[in-house]
Amino acid sequence: MSGSLVIWGIWDAVYQRCTRLRYVEKGRNIFRIVLLRYRGETLTTSDNRQICAGDLILRLHIHNYRFACECKGIEDDLKLVLLLRRLVANSMPQLAEYLAALPQANEIKGIVGTTTLNKGVQHLGFSIADVPTNWFFRYKHWYLKFLLLFIHRNGWNRMKNYNQRTTLSRVYMSKEELLRRYLPSS
Structure with missing residues (x-):
């Protein structure tokens, strides 16, 4: 797994430089986020x-490489879910500060992400909606399924049953709610 993570880390650095994704606070x-018009x-x-x-x-993106590094050695599914939930919950205040400090903050309507990790996000303030069934979201679902190979020790076995147990969803929240x-409070 560590050899795969090294390759992924190199790819992630290249990907970061080639996209408009920005860190809320690296490390x-x-x-990671990108400011854009919703479609x-x-x-x-x-x-x-x-x-x-x-x-x-x-637009919210979970930093999957960082999450994979954090998950290294964790075999229990419940521990993985709880780790991700803690990472997301701990990241939300920084995300709110980041959004509030943007020059375009008054124009921003909300935050939107696409994920298969949507269980329990309502507790964090997110709403959930299905994504359209088009080629882009089919590709994204496949990509997220592929990430299981790197994140989960039993990724190959998990990937076989992935489509039956997970759905790709939009998670979103208004700026005001965030x-x-x-x-x-200041």
């Missing part, structure tokens, strides 16, 4: 705000 935050169906958040096509959003929940 301390599980998210998709209208999303209604848990606080009844809408994110519509053309709205400015922060700031209300996670921005420290």
Whole structure:
């Protein structure tokens, strides 16, 4: 597994340089983000705000390589889920501070991510919606399935049953909800 992680680490560094992804805080935050215009169906958040096509959003990406490194040696599925949940929960306040400090903060409608790791995210303030069934999301589902090979010790066995147990979903939250929940009071 460590040889695969070394190769992945090299690929991740190249990928980082070739994309617009930015770290919220490198080494301390599980998210990487990109500021962009939302393209998709209208999303209604848990606080009844809408994110519509053309709205400015922060697109969330879990830093999968970092997560894989954190998971190294963990075999228990429950421990993996709890680790990811803790990493995400601990990263949310920094994400709120990052968004609030952006020059475009007033224009941003919310945060949106796509993941198969959507169980229990409502507790963190996220809403969930299905993704369209197009080639891009089929590819993304395959890619996330492939990541299991690197993250989970029994990745090959897990990958065989992956489609039956997981669905690809959008997770999203309004800017107001993010700031209300996670921005420290000043």
